[in-house]
Amino acid sequence: MEVTKETLLGFYETMVTIRTFEEKAMELFAAGYIPGFVHLYIGEEAVATGVCANLTERDFITSTHRGHGHLIAKGGKIDLMMAELMGKVTGYCKGKGGSMHIADVDLGILGANGIVGAGQPIAAGAAFACKYKKQDNVCVCFFGDGASNRGTFHEALNLASIFKLPVIYVCENNLYGISNCQRDHMNVSDISDRAASYGIPGVSVDGNDVMAVYEAAAEAVKRARKGEGPSMIECKTWRHRGHFEGDPGIYKNAKEQEAWIKKDPIIKLEKKLVEYEYAAEDELNAIKDAAKERIEAAVEFAKNSPDPEPEDVLRDVYAD
Amino acid sequence: MKTMTYVEALRDGMRFEMNKDPNVYLAGEDVGIFGGCFGQTAGLYQEFGPERVIDTPITETAIIGHAVGAAASGLRPIVEIMFIDFTGVCMDEILNQATKMRYMFGGKAKVPMVIRTPCGAGVGAAAQHSQSLEAFFTHIPGIKVVMPSVAADARGLMIAAIRDDNPVMYIEHKGLLGVEGEVPEGDVVVPLGKADIKKEGSDVTIVAWSAMVGKAMNAAASLEKEGISAEVLDPRTLKPLDIDSILSSVAKTGKLVIVHEANKTGGFGGEIAALVADQGFDYLNAPIKRVTAPDSPVPFSPVLEKAYVPGEEKIIAAVKELFA
Numbered sequence: 001m002e003v004t005k006e007t008l009l010g011f012y013e014t015m016v017t018i019r020t021f022e023e024k025a026m027e028l029f030a031a032g033y034i035p036g037f038v039h040l041y042i043g044e045e046a047v048a049t050g051v052c053a054n055l056t057e058r059d060f061i062t063s064t065h066r067g068h069g070h071l072i073a074k075g076g077k078i079d080l081m082m083a084e085l086m087g088k089v090t091g092y093c094k095g096k097g098g099s100m101h102i103a104d105v106d107l108g109i110l111g112a113n114g115i116v117g118a119g120q121p122i123a124a125g126a127a128f129a130c131k132y133k134k135q136d137n138v139c140v141c142f143f144g145d146g147a148s149n150r151g152t153f154h155e156a157l158n159l160a161s162i163f164k165l166p167v168i169y170v171c172e173n174n175l176y177g178i179s180n181c182q183r184d185h186m187n188v189s190d191i192s193d194r195a196a197s198y199g200i201p202g203v204s205v206d207g208n209d210v211m212a213v214y215e216a217a218a219e220a221v222k223r224a225r226k227g228e229g230p231s232m233i234e235c236k237t238w239r240h241r242g243h244f245e246g247d248p249g250i251y252k253n254a255k256e257q258e259a260w261i262k263k264d265p266i267i268k269l270e271k272k273l274v275e276y277e278y279a280a281e282d283e284l285n286a287i288k289d290a291a292k293e294r295i296e297a298a299v300e301f302a303k304n305s306p307d308p309e310p311e312d313v314l315r316d317v318y319a320d
Numbered sequence: 321m322k323t324m325t326y327v328e329a330l331r332d333g334m335r336f337e338m339n340k341d342p343n344v345y346l347a348g349e350d351v352g353i354f355g356g357c358f359g360q361t362a363g364l365y366q367e368f369g370p371e372r373v374i375d376t377p378i379t380e381t382a383i384i385g386h387a388v389g390a391a392a393s394g395l396r397p398i399v400e401i402m403f404i405d406f407t408g409v410c411m412d413e414i415l416n417q418a419t420k421m422r423y424m425f426g427g428k429a430k431v432p433m434v435i436r437t438p439c440g441a442g443v444g445a446a447a448q449h450s451q452s453l454e455a456f457f458t459h460i461p462g463i464k465v466v467m468p469s470v471a472a473d474a475r476g477l478m479i480a481a482i483r484d485d486n487p488v489m490y491i492e493h494k495g496l497l498g499v500e501g502e503v504p505e506g507d508v509v510v511p512l513g514k515a516d517i518k519k520e521g522s523d524v525t526i527v528a529w530s531a532m533v534g535k536a537m538n539a540a541a542s543l544e545k546e547g548i549s550a551e552v553l554d555p556r557t558l559k560p561l562d563i564d565s566i567l568s569s570v571a572k573t574g575k576l577v578i579v580h581e582a583n584k585t586g587g588f589g590g591e592i593a594a595l596v597a598d599q600g601f602d603y604l605n606a607p608i609k610r611v612t613a614p615d616s617p618v619p620f621s622p623v624l625e626k627a628y629v630p631g632e633e634k635i636i637a638a639v640k641e642l643f644a
Contacts, residue, residue, distance in 0.1 A: 114416070122389035124385070
């Protein structure tokens with residue numbers, strides 16, 4: 001697949017934005033600005049970026065507890081995200097959801113989700129709506145290796161398959177379900193093998209190679225738009241941080257961690273950009289600096305935003 | 321007005337809305353050619369076709385889960401869970417997804433979906449096909465709970481439930497499906513959250529819903545002969561609850577008996593009793609009584625099942641205790 005300089009630089013910008021957002025969230029959490037739980041996407045940026053580059057605003061995604069990257073890649077507004085992380089009334093969910101529940105239905109983002117595997121049937125439903133309305137939009141469901149063991153996985157993929165729904169199941173296999181490593185929680189090494197039992201295509205790709213992810217997703221999205229049904233893509237990747245901030249990750253082997261850090265998706269892309277002579281180092285630095293500036297502005301917006309009023313607790317329980 | 325059975329009426333409510341709104345569709349196990357386990361959807365497949373009346377696999381989690389996604393993306397699904405007992409299988413999709421999405425997203429999502437499901441004992445179906453689990457759902461903020469007792473309400477509440485922009489549990493009682501009643505035709509809605517006085521009376525208020533309304537009516541007729549005038553109030557929807565109508569009735573009668581088929585502990589009768597004790601204590605001149613099933617699973621043997629389901633004699637006895 002021919003990919004232009006602009007496309008690759010666009011990927012780079014998105015991945016750097018996600019990384020910078022996450023590093024800032026890490027810092028703000030440690031400093032006490034963010035209540036609750038924060039699950040960082042650092043190390044997995046190529047997956048959301050490569051997949052969402054194939055989507056438009058009319059397409060849907062379902063996200064996970066580790067959702068910041070998906071939201072940014074799908075066009076989510078970082079100032080509203082940052083404000084939500086801090087529980088502010090200006091945040092995406094008016095401070096009612098927090099990191100694990102950010103959504104932007106207008107952008108087709110049907111929410112991060114605090115229940116592992118819950119997005120799988122919801123994604124089938126959004127894809128059902130696309131098909132029911134005879135439109136060519138699609139839904140992407142992001143989920144982890146751990147979520148592929150849930151019953152929702154089986155029921156959703158079976159339903160999507162028999163109804164031929166335009167949905168792409170993207171497994172972000174970061175090799176650990178919290179502390180439980182893949183070899184201890186399933187007896188297959190390629191999770192994409194599971195697609196066969198639903199009669200749908202399944203492929204495994206290097207999830208730290210944004211081009212590989214982009215190409216696999218392009219194929220699956222094309223198939224879905226043409227009405228040929230669902231697909232599954234397994235992206236093998238690695239989270240650099242613990243399951244949540246505060247988890248020291250003692251269950252991970254230090255050598256394994258070191259090896260994966262060397263395969264950092266952003267460094268990988270930087271090498272490619274320089275090798276292709278698409279960008280010099282100072283141009284890449286300029287992209288990084290611009291991302292930092294945008295994130296700082298989002299942090300300022302969030303910090304200066306008001307908290308919700310106590311009486312807001314009863315608002316939005318029901319639609320009128 | 322037209323004479324219809326309860327099941328015909330609830331089906332007619334679905335048909336009315338499906339004709340009116342192309343975004344309404346029906347999905348569930350055996351709702352297509354088979355017409356539903358109790359015939360609730362009979363003929364709809366032929367009328368609306370396989371794109372709008374959809375047979376799913378045996379897959380409760382995906383039935384509810386897909387409906388959440390479809391509703392959040394602009395459709396108005398009616399999904400059937402074949403027996404309310406099976407909601408245990410898909411509880412996350414009700415408890416953590418359908419009912420939480422709007423709130424968690426700061427009011428920026430709508431999840432207009434109806435979960436239709438039969439409840440109730442009396443057909444020899446034992447512990448996993450007979451329960452009355454409404455109180456599970458009334459405890460969840462974000463959902464509405466509807467329990468019609470007569471054909472007219474079955475139709476009017478169905479139309480209201482489908483038009484509502486929130487998840488609605490529409491709980492139909494198996495024992496009522498074949499019961500006939502007069503049903504208004506056309507665009508006639510029974511609003512959610514509005515109680516109905518099924519029989520006026522002045523000496524005691526009997527609050528009952530679903531299949532217990534008929535039993536309360538029979539009990540009230542017997543009591544009338546003994547000089548006790550009972551008012552039978554059917555809340556019709558438990559959530560939102562028309563507590564004002566209950567309080568007005570109790571203000572008039574001074575006595576309250578609550579009847580439900582669900583077992584007692586943690587049942588919705590306790591909630592009504594607490595509300596009346598809190599907001600209507602001065603109206604009461606006797607303790608609040610509850611007539612419910614015992615705290616056991618629903619038994620199989622017809623003898624045991626009869627002992628389990630609250631009957632007229634238990635309602636009559638509870639009322640008479642208040643006049644002793």
